[in-house]
Amino acid sequence: MKSNVTPMPIPGKPADPDTGTLKGFLRFLAQELKPRGKVLTPFNVVTGIIILVGIAIIAVRFARGLGAVTNLSQEYPWGIWIGFDVVTGVAFAGGAYILTFAVHILKVKKYEPIVRATVLNGFLAYVFYSGALLLDLGRPWNVVNPIIGNAFGYGSVLFLVAWHFLLYTLVLFVEISPAIADWLKWVKAKRIIQKVTTATIIVGVTLSTLHQAGLGGLFLTAPSKIHPLWYSSNIPVLFFISSMFAGFSMIIIESMFTHRIFSDRLDEAHRASHNKILLGLAKGSASVMAAYLFLKVIDLTHGHQLGLLLTPMGYWYLLEVAGFTLLPLVLYVVAIREQSTRLVQWTAILTAIGVILNRLNISVIAFKWYEAVRYYPSWMEIWVTLAVISMELWVFRWVITRMPIIGAPPDFTAEGGTLNNLDDAEVVRWKVSSRWKVSSSWKVSAS
Amino acid sequence: MTISRRNFLKVAGAAGGILLAGGAKSARTAQTPQTSSGGVEFNGMLIDTTKCIGCRACEEACNEENKLPKPTVSFSAESVFEEKRETTPDAYVVVNRFPNGKNPDKPVFVRRQCMHCTEPSCASACLCKAMEKMPEGPTVYHKDRCMGCRYCMISCPFDIPKFEYNSPSPFVKKCIGCYDRVARGEQPACAEACPEGATLFGKRRDLIEEARKRIYQNPDRYHPRIYGEHEVGGTGYMYLSAVPFRTIGFRIDLGTKHYPELTSGFLSAVPLVDILWPAVLFGFNYLISDREEEGGKESGDEE
Numbered sequence: 001m002k003s004n005v006t007p008m009p010i011p012g013k014p015a016d017p018d019t020g021t022l023k024g025f026l027r028f029l030a031q032e033l034k035p036r037g038k039v040l041t042p043f044n045v046v047t048g049i050i051i052l053v054g055i056a057i058i059a060v061r062f063a064r065g066l067g068a069v070t071n072l073s074q075e076y077p078w079g080i081w082i083g084f085d086v087v088t089g090v091a092f093a094g095g096a097y098i099l100t101f102a103v104h105i106l107k108v109k110k111y112e113p114i115v116r117a118t119v120l121n122g123f124l125a126y127v128f129y130s131g132a133l134l135l136d137l138g139r140p141w142n143v144v145n146p147i148i149g150n151a152f153g154y155g156s157v158l159f160l161v162a163w164h165f166l167l168y169t170l171v172l173f174v175e176i177s178p179a180i181a182d183w184l185k186w187v188k189a190k191r192i193i194q195k196v197t198t199a200t201i202i203v204g205v206t207l208s209t210l211h212q213a214g215l216g217g218l219f220l221t222a223p224s225k226i227h228p229l230w231y232s233s234n235i236p237v238l239f240f241i242s243s244m245f246a247g248f249s250m251i252i253i254e255s256m257f258t259h260r261i262f263s264d265r266l267d268e269a270h271r272a273s274h275n276k277i278l279l280g281l282a283k284g285s286a287s288v289m290a291a292y293l294f295l296k297v298i299d300l301t302h303g304h305q306l307g308l309l310l311t312p313m314g315y316w317y318l319l320e321v322a323g324f325t326l327l328p329l330v331l332y333v334v335a336i337r338e339q340s341t342r343l344v345q346w347t348a349i350l351t352a353i354g355v356i357l358n359r360l361n362i363s364v365i366a367f368k369w370y371e372a373v374r375y376y377p378s379w380m381e382i383w384v385t386l387a388v389i390s391m392e393l394w395v396f397r398w399v400i401t402r403m404p405i406i407g408a409p410p411d412f413t414a415e416g417g418t419l420n421n422l423d424d425a426e427v428v429r430w431k432v433s434s435r436w437k438v439s440s441s442w443k444v445s446a447s
Numbered sequence: 448m449t450i451s452r453r454n455f456l457k458v459a460g461a462a463g464g465i466l467l468a469g470g471a472k473s474a475r476t477a478q479t480p481q482t483s484s485g486g487v488e489f490n491g492m493l494i495d496t497t498k499c500i501g502c503r504a505c506e507e508a509c510n511e512e513n514k515l516p517k518p519t520v521s522f523s524a525e526s527v528f529e530e531k532r533e534t535t536p537d538a539y540v541v542v543n544r545f546p547n548g549k550n551p552d553k554p555v556f557v558r559r560q561c562m563h564c565t566e567p568s569c570a571s572a573c574l575c576k577a578m579e580k581m582p583e584g585p586t587v588y589h590k591d592r593c594m595g596c597r598y599c600m601i602s603c604p605f606d607i608p609k610f611e612y613n614s615p616s617p618f619v620k621k622c623i624g625c626y627d628r629v630a631r632g633e634q635p636a637c638a639e640a641c642p643e644g645a646t647l648f649g650k651r652r653d654l655i656e657e658a659r660k661r662i663y664q665n666p667d668r669y670h671p672r673i674y675g676e677h678e679v680g681g682t683g684y685m686y687l688s689a690v691p692f693r694t695i696g697f698r699i700d701l702g703t704k705h706y707p708e709l710t711s712g713f714l715s716a717v718p719l720v721d722i723l724w725p726a727v728l729f730g731f732n733y734l735i736s737d738r739e740e741e742g743g744k745e746s747g748d749e750e
Binding site: 065066074105159205206221 | 533535570572573574577593597598601602604606610611612613614618698700701706710725732735736
């Protein structure tokens with residue numbers, strides 16, 4: 001038993017496709033890859049067109065260079081593919097590390113029902129953002145250089161970010177793999193994964209801390225290029241702290257949509273607990289935002305930048321900090337007092353806008369604010385960004401409709417692995433939703 | 448939950464792995480890049496803008512030496528001075544003309560190229576060491592290592608590295624201080640080509656002496672400052688001017704700290720976090736697990 005270090009698949013129930021053998025696995029996969037439900041929905045058509053055109057733009061980008069599709073210039077080497085897709089996207093993926101920390105390290109059981117969806121969200125975000133990063137690299141085939149070690153740039157913040165980014169993506173994969181094991185009915189593999197859960201999550205929190213901070217740390221090398229209201233030696237800390245409330249707000253927003261779209265997968269108990277969860281997230285968010293604003297004020301006063309507030313860039317800064325950080329903080333407090341989950345959801349959207357503004361300000365808008373000719377993204381840059389998001393949504397939906405992600409996961413809570421066989425897991429799943437009974441027989445689809 | 452021997456080893460192993468990784472990193476970050484104080488005498492260049500006549504012989508020589516494409520406007524055309532030029536992927540050095548505040552009849556010509564900083568920001572920014580400060584002085588570019596992330600361009604305080612946006616296989620292009628020539632003991636092509644002696648190549652220390660001597664001996668001719676002596680911790684290529692540097696296109700707000708120092712504080716915290724964070728978190732986890740085991744049965748779950 002203990003010699004099984006690598007996950008070893010064992011067959012599920014004989015009636016199902018035997019995912020333990022290669023042939024059975026492939027047959028199962030082929031069956032699962034088929035679309036379910038109506039194909040020509042408005043959402044599918046719109047995102048499908050976005051993705052197709054996006055792929056064409058990407059082809060042009062690789063055939064003719066970055067200049068053919070982007071507005072990047074010698075003055076602005078980084079545009080929205082870095083500033084939005086990577087720098088902003090990673091902040092929003094922060095929900096995964098805070099939530100796994102709360103549930104598995106601090107054992108706050110309340111948030112268990114949303115852990116899997118959040119981790120899935122984080123994992124896909126990382127996969128797609130690193131994908132978007134490859135589009136932006138001039139020589140993406142050399143991306144392995146700092147990994148395979150023919151040239152380790154130890155003194156580079158980007159080196160730190162790249163390594164932590166890569167490792168954390170792997171960690172997120174391990175964190176989401178119990179859902180994959182459930183889906184494939186690889187019971188033994190799941191048991192092995194669960195044994196390393198705590199260690200994985202601790203490594204994940206550590207990696208996240210550093211690379212969320214590191215993304216901010218990247219901009220430390222541009223003190224003369226970033227507007228003094230945004231440049232601060234505290235950028236790494238500010239990025240880390242704001243990644244927490246970015247993550248919280250993303251969890252709230254994501255659950256708004258998944259609960260509406262996949263409501264048939266949820267039972268009443270889950271719905272009731274969800275209100276409590278939202279208010280809890282609001283509390284967490286509010287306290288972190290208060291700390292963040294405190295640091296911002298210290299930066300502002302210590303840097304003697306108060307005079308700059310009365311300039312056009314100052315108004316823009318105030319809009320970000322007061323309008324989209326302080327105001328949401330106040331609204332969160334109100335929502336908590338009124339117990340209003342609706343207000344929590346609206347506030348989460350405001351908070352998310354604030355985070356987007358902050359990341360874009362540091363990486364694009366307040367970067368070289370003094371240049372006569374400013375950078376604006378080309379329509380193709382925006383289009384490709386939308387295509388990346390659309391692809392992510394497709395994969396997210398595919399996973400959610402096939403793996404046990406939303407609702408109470410079968411035996412994620414079991415500390416000592418009480419659910420050792422598939423039947424128990426099935427029972428729990430059946431309890432969670434009657435629809436699960438249908439989909440957990442794996443062959444029946446709603447097509 | 449009791450800690451079995453196996454569990455403990457597992458945890459210890461994970462923590463140890465992180466520790467090792469962190470330790471290796473810290474050992475490297477503690478090692479600052481080569482500094483002039485570290486015994487290495489960098490070569491550099493002293494550019495005396497009071498002697499420059501704007502003939503652009505340096506541009507032409509650079510173009511030939513680095514086998515760059517010929518410019519559309521010839522090197523003898525004065526029309527290029529009508530607007531301020533930046534270096535490009537095809538021009539590593541460009542001469543600009545500025546009005547002279549002291550003497551309107553004699554415009555100031557200033558060449559612009561890589562400053563070859565003593566501790567270059569680009570080299571410390573690069574995650575695959577494509578930019579490297581050589582012991583001879585030049586900051587060179589290893590094209591085979593570069594992944595085209597353009598972080599060097601973000602980090603360079605002088606905005607010198609330029610990117611080939613219109614190539615499917617682009618490189619970063621900049622003056623590499625004629626490294627091959629310098630390694631052979633020759634001076635860079637631009638310095639050799641200068642007919643006015645406006646560019647002086649030599650050891651950085653000697654150049655600073657020479658620059659000071661010129662300022663002391665001709666206080667009327669020179670603005671009393673050597674640009675690059677202290678800027679961003681010192682640059683290899685330094686300038687003398689008759690007028691304040693601010694008026695001839697130089698940034699004077701860059702500070703005297705070398706740029707790698709901007710991130711060294713953060714980077715030195717990395718191994719600490721890598722080691723301490725998991726330890727603290729494992730501690731938390733054990734504490735809470737124990738508490739749960741004792742209290743969980745009587746009082747039930749917290750929620």
